[in-house]
Amino acid sequence: MLIANVRSSAFDGWTKWLKANSISLEQVPTIRTIPPRSERARPTPLSEFVNFSEAIVRETRNVAIPWLVGLNYSMSSMGELGKLIQTSKSVGGALRHFVNYFELLQNFTDISLEVDEQFTHLNYRILDPNIWPRHHDAMFSLGLAAKIMRSGIGDDWEGIEFMFETQQNEMIGNINKVVNAPCSFGAESNTLRFPTAFMDAKLIPRSDSLSRSEINSSLAAHRRYQPLSERIATLVFRDLGRSAVQQDEVARQVGLSGRSMRRKLSIEGATYQQVLDECRMRQAVFEFRTKPDLSLTEIALRLGYSEHSTFSRAFARWSGISPDAFRRNLNKCIN
Incomplete structure (x- = not known):
């Protein structure tokens, strides 16, 4: 099953901002040692990075930190993607690069840009159901997008709204005040909604940055070394609860025929049904944890x-107990 990773250089902007604001990591005893700078080019488990952001807010009681880190993040810490973003002539071009090549920064993530005549939605969510809570990682990631936008529109924040997948009572502090915009909670994705006119805002491109062909080569190499079962799991988790997950459509999206996909999975010692079942069961546990009011029938339908x-x-075969019993045990642990 897929292991979610993030570039270790993602820590750079955090440590720089914390130091500049006289916040020592010693104040956050629950944080493990972060990777040394010499290892920042390597991937870090995404769960560790998310735990890092959650722990900082929990221990300092300052919900603004992830947002401010995102707004002040250095493009150089994004590696090749940061260089490509700096070639953009408009906010829209920069955001499209951010979305299209985000995979080079962090995998197992659903990030998209939906554009219509009036409003644009930038949607972001981590697909690994084992990573929760992840509220403040979302504020950091949307802060990165806001940094790109502000480089073109300045402080003109009129017409912008935020939606977060967490419930409001699970967040610390007044989020509306932190992001200086209306916020809603309990959404399907973490979303930054803004007037589509902002997409045309001009940027000053740098001429010494990365070309599109160079970053496409990097993305192709990245995908070449990713197991097929992980690529399939990403697509399955993305669509569970939102649309029907069809084997032939999954094969098409990974660039294979159904027969070739099954053959390559067999080489990895897996089947499509095994990947699908594992995703469904892990997602079921996530639904139990985050949507306690959903009935088992509703969850079953969401999972296809x-x-x-x-x-x-299916759940009893996977976990050894019924979903009812699992949910009761989970609620006891949470409470």
Whole structure:
């Protein structure tokens, strides 16, 4: 199953901002030692990075930190993607680069840009259901997008709104005041919504930055070494609860025929059904944890099962107990 990673250089902007604002990591005893600068080009488990951002807010009680780190983040810490963004002549071009090549920074993530005549939505969510909470990582990531926007529109924040996947009572502090915009909670994705006219705002491009062909080569190399089962799991998690997950469509999106996909999975010692079942069960646990009011029937439908009983049998085979019993045990641990 896929292991979610992030570039270790993602820590750079955090440590720089914390130091500049006289916040010592010794004040956050729950944080493990972060990777030394000499190892920042290597990937770090995404769960560790998210725990890092959550712990800082929890221990300092300052919900603004992830947002401010994002707004003040150095493009150089984004590696090749940062260089490409700096070639952009408009906010829209820069945001498209940010979305299209985000995979080079962090995998197992669903990030998209939806543009219509009036409003544009930049959507972001981590797909690994084992990583939760992840509220402040979302504020940091949307802060990166806001940094790109502000380089073109300045402080003109009129018409901007935020949506977060967490519930409001799980966040610390007044988020509306932190981002200086209306916020809503309990959404399907973390979203920055802004007037589409902002996409045309001009940027001053740098001529010494990365070319599109260079970063495309990097992305192709990145994907070449990623197991097929991980690429499939990413697509399955992205669509569970949102649209029907069809094997032929998954094959098409990974650039293979259904037969070739099954053959390559067999070489890895897996089957499509095994990947799908594992994703469904892990997502079910996430739904239990984050949507306590959903019935088992509703969860079964969200996961693509036509009947509650089919889901219950599959879950019992996977976990050893019924979904009802699992949910009760989970609630006891949470409470």
